[in-house]
Amino acid sequence: MHDGNPHRPTSSGPRAVRRWRRRLADEREEAAVYRELAARRGGEEHEILLGLAEAEERHARYWEELLGDDVGRRRRGQVRMRVLVALARRFGSVFVLALAQRAESRSPYHYDQDVPASMAADERIHEEVVRALAARGRAQVSGSFRAAVFGANDGLVSNLALVLGVIGGNVPTSTVLLTGLSGLLAGALSMGAGEFISVRSQRELLAAATPNPQARAVVPYLDVDANELALVYRARGMTEQEARRRADALLQDPKPSAPAPRSEDEHEVVGTGLKAAVASFAFFASGALVPVLPFAVGLSGGPAVLVAVVLVGIALLLTGAAVGVLSGAGPLPRALRQLAIGAGAAAFTYVLGVLFGAVAA
Structure with missing residues (x-):
């Protein structure tokens, strides 16, 4: 001021x-x-x-x-x-x-x-x-946002790589389209199921580590002294002095208290398994659809490949920029990093497809 x-x-x-x-x-x-x-x-x-x-x-x-x-x-x-x-x-x-x-x-x-x-x-x-x-x-959106970004990026990169790899093998356009759509469905289902299991498992691990709110109700009936009860607090990471102080206070006032609110990590950061799975499925499918679109509308050969690569490149730039914005960092470096990684993966699989096509021929 x-x-x-x-x-x-x-x-x-x-x-x-x-x-x-x-x-x-x-x-x-x-x-x-x-x-x-x-x-x-x-x-x-x-x-x-x-x-x-x-x-x-x-x-x-x-x-x-x-x-x-x-x-x-x-x-x-x-x-x-x-x-x-x-x-x-x-x-x-x-x-x-x-x-x-x-x-x-x-x-x-x-x-x-x-x-x-x-x-x-x-x-x-x-x-x-x-x-x-x-x-x-x-913190509130991190669970679903992570699934959405990873899903879209994986869909874009993996399906473009799959399509380019098949094209490198000199297969008909109908085969390229079928392969791309199969990759879209298989990848989206795999991503959705994997995300659901991952998030549910993480929530279960957090729940297993959360103190049981009913434990305090049995304190008046315990056959222990303050030193023994202090071990509970020391196991939770408190110093010996702080643990002893908490144990003495609890024994002096053992009445059950209102359950503590559940941690933020369990609610916002981890998210729910179903929401993460739906986000992952939907965004993987939307990302995987991009490299297939040119073939779905009737393009083939070089023009279809060029359109697919350009569309995927734009989508990768957008997802990278979104990550940059949300993280508070510069969107351009994140966008270019996303593009470079996707282009590298696609180019590698295309070269493999060309090599396998040449061997098969």
């Missing part, structure tokens, strides 16, 4: 005024983002987002005071900030928070000589607040 009226820095001039106007416009856009997000949330998150909006409006007032008579007409912020406002207005999802986190991390205030140190520090704190809010959303 900047106290008092700011004095105009020595760097003032036409270029500085233009920069200050951009800063003012961006602060207004950021405030709008947080207000739109707050409107779609309730409780504590609503209050936190409103607090962020008020802080950005305070920063905007700093630039207004700095500009004085040069404030000019109301301007729009950068394109990325305007896109964030539009997304926040319509969706209010974790993706918007992840984008807002990235925007806060790229704040130019840390090297802008016209920005008070206190305001630059504010932006650092805003980044951490948004990071924590985004982490809540990531």
